[in-house]
Amino acid sequence: MSDMIMYPFRQNTEFHYFSGFLESDSALLIMSKHTGDGLRAESVLFVPKRTPNNENWEVRKSGAEGAHEITGVEEAYNICELDLFLERYCTQKSDFVVWCDQDKIPTNKTLGPVVKDMMTQNNVKLAPMSINVLMHAIRAIKSPAEIGLMKKSVEIASEAMTEIIKSSYPGVKESYLYAKMEFECRIRDAQFLAYIPVVAGGNRANIIHYTSNNQIVNDGELVLMDAGCEYNGYTSDLTRTWPVSGKFSPAQRRLYDIVLRVQRECIKASTVHNSLQDLYNLMLSLLGCELQQIGFVDQHLDKDALKRAATKFCAHHVGHYLGMDVHDTPKASRQQKLQPGMIITIEPGLYISEDNLNVPEEYRGNGIRIEDNVLITDKEPVVLSSMLPKDPDEIEALMARS
Ligand SMILES: [Mn+2]
Known part of the structure; x- marks a missing residue:
């Protein structure tokens, strides 16, 4: 709003729907894999790091541990670990596609470069359509x-x-x-x-x-x-x-x-x-x-x-x-x-x-x-x-x- 002044934050709707998590600068990764009895999904949440020195100034963040506890995702990490996580995922898996909000991913300042780098370096393909089409069908x-x-x-x-x-x-x-x-x-x-x-x-x-x-x-x-x-x-x-x-x-x-x-x-x-x-x-x-x-x-x-x-x-x-x-x-x-x-x-x-x-x-x-x-x-x-x-x-x- 102006220098050092906060403005209201509203969580991204899709993210809110699938994670229930309300803090800004977070990411949700849902990985689906084939198992003996069909397709299984695993959710990993990346959230802002909880640092002791910002708590005199701002509301306390949940941190990875808190996020894991409130939301029930399989795993939770600090957001700064997202690129490392993706890197590791790419060395273990091949031949997968990425579903994302194709209109927004290139413009998201933090996630855009991370996801794009991961995709170009590992030759990963985008899914045939933006995931919003599927999410909206569910949310409707x-x-x-x-x-x-x-x-x-x-x-x-x-x-x-x-x-x-x-x-x-x-x-x-x-x-x-x-x-x-x-x-x-x-x-x-x-x-x-x-x-x-x-x-x-x-x-x-x-x-x-x-x-x-x-x-x-x-x-x-x-x-x-x-x-x-x-x-x-x-x-x-x-x-x-x-x-x-x-x-x-x-x-x-x-x-x-x-x-x-x-x-x-x-x-x-x-x-x-x-x-x-x-x-x-x-x-x-x-x-x-x-x-x-x-x-x-x-x-x-x-x-x-x-x-x-x-x-x-x-x-x-x-x-x-x-x-x-x-x-x-x-x-x-x-x-x-x-x-x-x-x-x-x-x-x-x-x-x-x-x-x-x-x-x-x-x-x-x-x-x-x-x-x-x-x-x-x-x-x-x-x-x-x-x-x-x-x-x-x-x-x-x-x-x-x-
Ligand atoms: Mn109306």
């Missing part, structure tokens, strides 16, 4: 333990955002709502927010990645908040839009109801019979029909033209995989059918900027998005964020009570 399906952590992460963010809705008022600063969201999440044991939230009053909600969060929300405006937290490595990602005064105007309510109807239909369709791409197409068709009914879109459009027209009012996708990362497992295709254990976001939106002269004036300057986190099962989808109000009457009642 959450185990029961991971689902437990995801539920907790979503529960914390839902409770926190309920507090934010209750505590907003005309003239409130976006920065206040932002800071309060972080506060409410962290006092519920989340380590940090999962990303810089969007807290956008009025017309600013039409900027999808608005993160300045430093303006005042005026009476009569909607406020859109897109925020989530990280709890023990697992993220939530929620969006609600509410009237800062506590009451929707008739035009705002009409727009809100459109998004809510579309969102509920897309959640219903979040089953093993559909892919994220199918749900996106569903969102565009439904939104297109709604926009025809309200007169924003031409009545005489074929299916494809109607979907194209809808993209003018919602430029983003309907959702993404969610897990340890907010945009989780990006190497997992959106074309594949959803599977039990996957967790996705469903987040349709409707954006009408103040200079959109194609719609009546009363609708302009409003951006609305409703986002929930949904667990796919072999039957009905489970909305993990169901405790966070989204029904407009419920939101108004919640604000009236506070």
